[in-house]
């Protein structure tokens with residue numbers, strides 16, 4: 001953990017104690033003058049809640065000053081819901097590179113997704129050039145086609161044999177002709193390795209679509225990351241890390257004009273007194289089910 005450099009502008013501090021109350025690992029305490037101090041700095045998880053919550057901007061931490069921080073705007077919930085509803089998986093892309101400006105915007109948002117224990121250990125491998133993407137897709141497609149033709153890798157035959165014709169015809173079954181790809185990997189030691197990665201790509205997807213791009217979760221790409229270890233090396237995934245998921249992106253060559261109606265999800269609402277109504281047999285069954293999973 002780098003030095004906290006926690007300081008409080010005593011002229012500004014109104015002694016409200018919000019920073020202390022909102023500090024999850026209890027790093028902060030009032031000193032004898034009712035000014036917050038970092039009494040247990042070793043516990044800090046660098047979440048920045050103290051800095052963010054201070055109503056008068058009196059706190060500075062990790063050399064960040066309130067004057068440098070971005071304002072928080074109130075969001076339009078209808079627009080956010082519309083973005084969620086209108087998100088689509090894109091499988092038709094323009095064969096051109098996304099502008100460096102947009103790629104930079106995407107790169108800069110990646111650090112903002114939440115991670116379990118505030119671990120922030122994610123690594124992102126980005127292919128931001130369609131010629132590199134072509135090299136990558138050709139390598140993978142050639143290997144899969146050869147394994148399918150020679151029946152040399154059981155896993156490949158299991159996963160991809162139904163697409164054999166497509167691979168022979170040169171169809172890009174896995175990467176859907178996308179000019180770009182992002183692979184998120186995490187340390188095998190991360191407390192929430194998979195969860196952190198999926199959250200990051202979910203944020204990425206929505207932001208990318210708000211910028212007018214198409215995206216597609218690429219489960220087949222993730223399968224390939226596991227099948228072919230050289231891909232991790234090519235993408236410079238660090239030692240001790242493993243690929244968690246893959247997402248394609250690029251300028252869309254298709255427009256979606258309206259939202260659809262997805263299947264309903266199951267929702268239940270817990271009620272007070274529910275424990276008294278539990279059936280003993282179901283509880284035991286559930287216990288064993290959790291245990292054997």
Ligand SMILES: Cc1cc2nc3c(=O)[nH]c(=O)nc-3n(C[C@H](O)[C@H](O)[C@H](O)COP(=O)(O)O)c2cc1C
Pocket residue numbers: 087088089090091176216217218219220221
């Ligand atoms: C975890 C996950 C993995 C997916 N993998 C692929 C994939 O490998 N190839 C593909 O074309 N689509 C893939 N998809 C996209 C789904 O097939 C897609 O969500 C579905 O067709 C519904 O379309 P929509 O996302 O536009 O609502 C994946 C989606 C998710 C959430």
